[in-house]
Amino acid sequence: MAILDTAGYIKVTEDVNDDRLAFLEAVRSASIVPENGSAPTNTMFEAIFQILKDEDSLELIMASYQLLIKLDKRFPRVYLSSKGKSELESPSTAPVEVVVVQEAWSPFSDACSGREEADKNSGRSLDPVGFHLLIQDLAKVADEAKSEASESKLLRNMLLLQYLVRVLEGDFIPRNSAFKSIISFCNFLCLQIALLAPVENTNWPLLRESLLNMLLGSRKIIYKGIIKDCLSVTCEMSQFHTESGDDMRGPEKASCILNGYGSAIAIALPEVEKCTCTAIQNLLLMIMDLDASKKIADLQGLTSRADSVRTLTAEIILDELTYNIDLLSPFFQVFGEPKWKLEIILQYFRKYIAKDKDTERRSDKMPSFCTRRSSGSADDTTFHGILKSFSDSSSTKSIIKKISGEVAQILLAHAFQAYLSLLSRHSVEGVCGSGEGVQDSSLVEVCKNMIAAFTCLKRTDVHTEILPLGKEALFTAATILATKS
Structure with a gap:
């Protein structure tokens, strides 16, 4: 009963x-250690989660967190x-199957159901x-520097x-993979989802x-x-590591951290x-x-009024x-997914780069990043267009008036990183390998x-200093050109 003593009757x-440590060890011994161990009951899951959520003891926090991670992997x-996993590799097979354990416990199960009982289970x-x-x-x-x-x-x-x-x-990725498998299957058969199956039989409801x-x-x-707070957490914590990463090993910094947090937490916290x-x-x-999946579902007419906008x-x-x-x-230093990174940067530039109507109409019809079913040329063409906007002094001057030369350097350098990452990914996967956008000539042109x-940035504003990130990008481009020549 001490495990679930939320009223504080037990004072020691x-x-x-x-x-509580003995309880966590008992659950681990019963469910994780044996090869045929059974899943804990929902009440036991709730007790473990409550320990993680409410305890101050470092030992209990770590033990409950590790146990929950292991239980989620096991159950x-x-x-x-198993059939669906193998079918993911081939779009020509039937869509994959998802298994949902309806009776399984979840920390969001009551909270996301919309029922009034959720407040009682807080x-x-x-x-x-x-x-x-x-x-x-x-x-x-993070903002208060702890x-x-x-x-x-x-x-x-x-x-x-x-x-x-x-x-x-663990809940979203299998569902989204199953939804994408239907799209791939329909693309392989050159059919519309609406013609393949009724709306209620698709995986969008899942x-x-x-x-x-x-x-x-x-x-x-x-x-x-939520999105804004996520950005704040990401950027503030990344700045903390950037500013203090090298100094944390110094004796004065280490003494300050140890006095504030204690040795165990000081080691674990970074x-x-x-x-x-x-x-x-x-x-x-x-x-x-x-x-992205919801946009596809909208285009296929699978959504309804029940889907929030x-x-x-x-x-x-x-x-x-x-x-x-x-x-x-700080955001682009931390954010590493190249597809979305490049997309956000290209959208940023589109706000400030003037286009004629014909160019604008063409760009609206093609995606700005290479997908598994595209040739990659749309990505490269758009990225080429951004780079070519800096090819003359007048357009470059117009851009840096709006976003400054420093911001332009940051965006160009990170866009180049994302482009190279996409190129490497497609080459390894064998996807888009024969497309015009990933040929050596295209890479050489991008580097040039x-x-x-x-x-042109430096020529337009002689007082502009090339940032270290920009120098790295230039060195990479020059190295690639040297190897391709």
């Missing part, structure tokens, strides 16, 4: 902690069938408001967020019922607020912060993938980066245009 903290709530699970407040708390702590934050609470909240994002991933979609669709939260940034990035990527995540991020320049560099763009 050490005894309570010992009992997934949503997964692709001690055991998180509703959408609680999830948003958790992100907000991390944003405030000067007044409790070290154990900070660590606990970061691990709690990492676990919740893992739960959302994706609509994902925890992520229900969480974001809740009327209790402000969707744009890595946990790094993993939290990764978790936030994964959350943003999931939301953008959900936006939301501003695209990429647009919200773009607006934040446009009106808060301080977020620009990169060097020309930075040269």
